[in-house]
Amino acid sequence: MSTTIISKVTLEQFLALTCDGDEPRGNPRYKAIIRKIVSDLCETIDQFDISDEEFWQAVNYFNFLGERKETALLAAGIGLEHFLDLRADAKEKLAGESGGTPRTIEGPLYVANAPLSDGFTRMDDGRDDGETMWLHGVVRDIHGEPIPGAVVDVWHANTLGNYSFFDKSQSDFNLRRRIVTDSEGVYRARSILPSGYGCPPDGPTQQLLDLLGRHGNRPAHIHFFVSAPGYKHLTTQINLNGDKYLWDDFAFATRDGLIADPIKITDDAVILQRELPGAHTEVNFDFSLQSAHDHEEEARVRRLRVGEV
Known part of the structure; x- marks a missing residue:
């Protein structure tokens, strides 16, 4: 399933808030990279209509990945x-x-x-x-x-x-x-x-x-x-x-x-x-x-x- 629910304007406002894009504090390179990653993830969630349950399954997966020390693998x-x-x-x-x-x-x-x-x-x-x-x-x-x-x-x-x-x-x-x-x-x-x-x-x-x-x-x-x-x-x-x-x-x-x-x-x-x-x-x-x-x-x-x- 492919869909778009969140408007571009809403997403940009959200990213500016969460990634501190307009603030002078922090590392500009890191802020730009994290903003890009979060933006792509948000658009993926929206495009494929990922459910809350699927999202938290993914979070649990990364916890499991770290526990087993398989991130590099x-x-x-x-x-x-x-x-x-x-x-x-x-x-x-x-x-x-x-x-x-x-x-x-x-x-x-x-x-x-x-x-x-x-x-x-x-x-x-x-x-x-x-x-x-x-x-x-x-x-x-x-x-x-x-x-x-x-x-x-x-x-x-x-x-x-x-x-x-x-x-x-x-x-x-x-x-x-x-x-x-x-x-x-x-x-x-x-x-x-x-x-x-x-x-x-x-x-x-x-x-x-x-x-x-x-x-x-x-x-x-x-x-x-x-x-x-x-x-x-x-x-x-x-x-x-x-x-x-x-x-x-x-x-x-x-x-x-x-x-x-x-x-x-x-x-x-x-x-x-x-x-x-x-x-x-x-x-x-x-x-x-x-x-x-x-x-x-x-x-x-x-x-x-x-x-x-």
């Missing part, structure tokens, strides 16, 4: 986090900037201050009997020159699709590490192949996705922050080719240029060189960083994260 699920990436891409294009590894969403499950290693690290604690993964690559600039001393901050799920810290059965910082690239810009890690995951089936995010007729599943993927002095901070993740949700990711994180091809390694010489117990899966992915214009571009976006003040 919902932001990914309804595409808002992906929209920020699209907008950042468009701003770079308008500025004539190009090149570098594509950005994509961070997601809600990062934990700061993972153990730091030089060149190589083992990420898993040995408790998960998942398939061994050899993850490696090179960090370069957009001209192809290696960047030694870059920090590759990497995290991923276990074979059940769960992340340490949020999954209390895992050890601290399991499958979370920071690796400083060597003199040739190389990073290497031994880990286990991750699995994709689904939204909690009893949570508010999946509740809304059900109403939209959508699933809440993600393909197997690996998250990265990649940073180095003088270069733009990169927030990205790679999805593993062959996953059935590769191009049907509920969080819209799959992007061209961010798909890795897992390769089964059975060569005894390679296995011996890597000091691995046997056949394993290799995931190779290189990163390319754009030069930063200022120090602010070298830092990751400020948001609430576990372990950060």
Whole structure:
């Protein structure tokens, strides 16, 4: 049902009163943003004749969302986090900037201050009997020159699709590490192949996705922050080719240029060189960083994260 009951004049008078639009006090930018949000909500209520009961169900939903700490998950699920990436891409294009590894969403499950290693690290604690993964690559600039001393901050799920810290059965910082690239810009890690995951089936995010007729599943993927002095901070993740949700990711994180091809390694010489117990899966992915214009571009976006003040 679409209708209009409140007149434009009445709505404008209401907004001027509630959002303090004509008063000198307060923050002008915040007042303008809140006025726009409230205006759009009021027009939506009017257009779809939303009942009082529906309105309060929505209020209760946001309370539930906060209680379950799924606000960031919902932001990914309804595409808002992906929209920020699209907008950042468009701003770079308008500025004539190009090149570098594509950005994509961070997601809600990062934990700061993972153990730091030089060149190589083992990420898993040995408790998960998942398939061994050899993850490696090179960090370069957009001209192809290696960047030694870059920090590759990497995290991923276990074979059940769960992340340490949020999954209390895992050890601290399991499958979370920071690796400083060597003199040739190389990073290497031994880990286990991750699995994709689904939204909690009893949570508010999946509740809304059900109403939209959508699933809440993600393909197997690996998250990265990649940073180095003088270069733009990169927030990205790679999805593993062959996953059935590769191009049907509920969080819209799959992007061209961010798909890795897992390769089964059975060569005894390679296995011996890597000091691995046997056949394993290799995931190779290189990163390319754009030069930063200022120090602010070298830092990751400020948001609430576990372990950060």
